[in-house]
Amino acid sequence: xxxxxxxxxxxxxxxxxxxxxxxxxxxxxxxxxxxxxxxxxxxxxxxxxxxxxxxxxxxxxxxxxxxxxxxxxxxxxxx
Amino acid sequence: xxxxxxxxxxxxxxxxxxxxxxxxxxxxxxxxxxxxxxxxxxxxxxxxxxxxxxxxxxxxxxxxxxxxxxxxxxxxxxxxxxxxxxxxxxxxxxxxxxxxxxxxxxxxxxxxxxxxxxxxxxxxxxxxxxxxxxxxxxxxxx
Numbered sequence: 263x264x265x266x267x268x269x270x271x272x273x274x275x276x277x278x279x280x281x282x283x284x285x286x287x288x289x290x291x292x293x294x295x296x297x298x299x300x301x302x303x304x305x306x307x308x309x310x311x312x313x314x315x316x317x318x319x320x321x322x323x324x325x326x327x328x329x330x331x332x333x334x335x336x337x338x339x340x341x
Numbered sequence: 342x343x344x345x346x347x348x349x350x351x352x353x354x355x356x357x358x359x360x361x362x363x364x365x366x367x368x369x370x371x372x373x374x375x376x377x378x379x380x381x382x383x384x385x386x387x388x389x390x391x392x393x394x395x396x397x398x399x400x401x402x403x404x405x406x407x408x409x410x411x412x413x414x415x416x417x418x419x420x421x422x423x424x425x426x427x428x429x430x431x432x433x434x435x436x437x438x439x440x441x442x443x444x445x446x447x448x449x450x451x452x453x454x455x456x457x458x459x460x461x462x463x464x465x466x467x468x469x470x471x472x473x474x475x476x477x478x479x480x481x482x483x
Contacts, residue, residue, distance in 0.1 A: 270390055270462035271473050310478060317395035319458065319482055333392060333460075337476030340391075340420065340459030341373055341432060341452055 264326060266299060269335035271308045276300065285328050292332050293322040308336045342408070342416050344400045346393070348423040353433050362415045362437040367444035370417075370435035371452050377427045379474075384467045387431070387474075389422045392460040396420075403454040411447030413438050418451065422461065 264283040268276045281299050292313045297304055313320050314333040326332055343360075345351070353372050362368075375387050404416040413436045420432040434451045438444040455461075456477050463474040 267392070269392055269460070270464075312478075312482060314392070314395055314460070317392075317398050319399075319479065321482065333395065335392070335460065336462065336473065337478050338457065338460050339463045339474045339476040340461035341455035 263328065264295060265331040266295060267331065267333040269333060271336050272311065272334050275303055275306050275308070285326070289325055291323050292320060292326055292334075295326060295332055296322070296334055307334075310337060311335070312337060342401065342404050343418070344397060344404065345419045346391070346396055346400075347419070347421055350421070350430055351419050351433070353430070353435075356417060356419055356433065357435045360415060360417065360437070364439060365414045365437040366439050367441040368435060368437050369441070369444040369448040370433060371448055372433045373431045373452075375425050375427045375429050375431055379465045379467070382467060382469070384427060384465045386424055386426045386466045388424050388464040388466060388471070389431070390462045390464070391420075391422045395460050399459050400455075403451055403458060407436070407447045407450045407454070411436075411438065411443045411450060413443065413447045416447075416451065418455075420455070420459070420461065 264285050267280040273279050283295050312335055313322050400418050415437040417435040434448055436444050436447045457479040464471050
């Protein structure tokens, strides 16, 4: 099972702060997981979109596996 | 390295006065505060959201990188989250090094990295409503 989390404007569009995703046997990317969960809301998500895998910055094309935590969020604005 | 994430305000001087760094000849610190306007319009406050489990780790990565790059002896990062009114402190960075050049550059490098890498998101609150602050893309993730 993959844990998915949403933050800021992404959370608002998704109307929830996370989801669980059962990874199929094949190799999947962060973007594949997002597309499967977001469905019709995919087009409404803010762009550009950042992703973190296991709490480190990654790419939408990065592979994910069972047990990972993936977070999707807009560009950050710390400081 | 000291990293603090907190809702409440902090005292910048107290945050650094107890730290005794041997061999340091310079300390540079930066304090960020909530501006009273955004794009010319008045704002009331900021609401800062973050990704708690990642924030601590990312700030540690930022601090470690700056320590290595700029030969810093010690780094303190304090960052608030939640509701912060205009004029209040948001965050501070303090660094120690042997000489001033490393301290100035190291402090700036950390503050710059916070802008593009630390998972915080700011929402500006004004009498007209609220709006997310546009963030910046990290150069290696664009």
